Amino acid sequence: MRFKVLSLFPGIVEAYFTTSIMARAVDRGVVSYENIDIRDYARDRHRTCDDAPYGGGAGMVLKPEPLAAALDAAGAERALTLYLSPSGRPFSQARARELARESDIVLICGRYEGIDQRIIDLYVDEEISIGDYVLSSGEIAALVVIDAVYRLLDGVIRPESLEEESFDGGFLEYPQYTRPEVFRGLRVPEILLSGHHRNITRWRAEQRVLKTRKFRPELLEGPEG
Numbered sequence: 315m316r317f318k319v320l321s322l323f324p325g326i327v328e329a330y331f332t333t334s335i336m337a338r339a340v341d342r343g344v345v346s347y348e349n350i351d352i353r354d355y356a357r358d359r360h361r362t363c364d365d366a367p368y369g370g371g372a373g374m375v376l377k378p379e380p381l382a383a384a385l386d387a388a389g390a391e392r393a394l395t396l397y398l399s400p401s402g403r404p405f406s407q408a409r410a411r412e413l414a415r416e417s418d419i420v421l422i423c424g425r426y427e428g429i430d431q432r433i434i435d436l437y438v439d440e441e442i443s444i445g446d447y448v449l450s451s452g453e454i455a456a457l458v459v460i461d462a463v464y465r466l467l468d469g470v471i472r473p474e475s476l477e478e479e480s481f482d483g484g485f486l487e488y489p490q491y492t493r494p495e496v497f498r499g500l501r502v503p504e505i506l507l508s509g510h511h512r513n514i515t516r517w518r519a520e521q522r523v524l525k526t527r528k529f530r531p532e533l534l535e536g537p538e539g
Contacts, residue, residue, distance in 0.1 A: 315467055317460055318348040318388045320381070321423040322363060336464065336470070337395040342509075345470045348388065352376070355383035359399035364426055369508065372458030373427035381433050385420065395439045398455035400448050405459060407481035409442075413459070415464040421459065423452030484533050488521040490498065 319327045331340060331347050338485050339345040353361040357379060364374040385395070403409075414417065422429065434441065444458045465471050480487040491502045505517045506535070528535050 315344070316348070316393075316416075317417045318350060318390075318393065318420045318436050319423065319456055319460075320350045320352055320384050320388065320421065321453050321456075322352050322376075322425050323423075324349045324351045326451065327423075327457065328497055330457050330460075336461075337521045339467070339470050340465060342469065344467055345464050350384050350388055355380040355387065357479075367427060371427075373405050373426050376429040376433075376495070377427060378430040378433050381422070381429060382436070385422075385437050388420050389418075389520070390420045390437050393420045394418040395422070395437050396456075396459065397410070397422045397424065397429065397434060397438045397441050398452045399424060399441045400443050400446075402443040403464070405444050407462070410459075410462040411466060413463045416531070419463075421456040423456050425450070425452060428520065444513070445505050481533075484526075485522040486526045486530060486533070488518040488525065 320461050320515075321327055330336060331345075331349070335382045336345065340347065352363050356363050356377075362377070363380050364376050367373065392511075396419060398421065422433070442455075442459060444455045449455055466476065491506060495502050495507070503517070505513055508514070524536075
């Protein structure tokens, strides 16, 4: 899979792709990426990429000319183009699975008051929101989407590690424990020390339901979305 990320602050993005599991996925050729600085496509000597909004109001808006030039250079017309926005469709594990089947994804990282609507009208296939809150950095939102997607690709994480995760089957993941058996007076549940795999499986299934009912009861009311 190839990710192309358009950003005013490519250093934020570069650090992610060159660290930890993602760096190994890039080295193995499972993932490739292009980190595109929108300022490289500005037309003036000051590399201006934003301007005041028509109609007045606070803040600045990313100009369409440099963004369009960057998108053209990225081949956005041949890829799925996403814009990270609080106004977008809520992101979910189900959507991450769908995106993991794509071969090329272009992500536009907004800043300030957002981007010129004409860029959305002309280039964007989908607006995505990672939650009901506002960030100053579209880069962070883009990396959330990338992280949720790339870990589902074959060859990134062992398949068994993806089983029974949160949202798999509509439930949250069961509690996890490791050594020592006792930590600050809290003991690992005896069932996990029993070696009885059927009982452990049953306990974990029960814990998934209990945890979901406590923290995300709405997930029990319908299919994952």
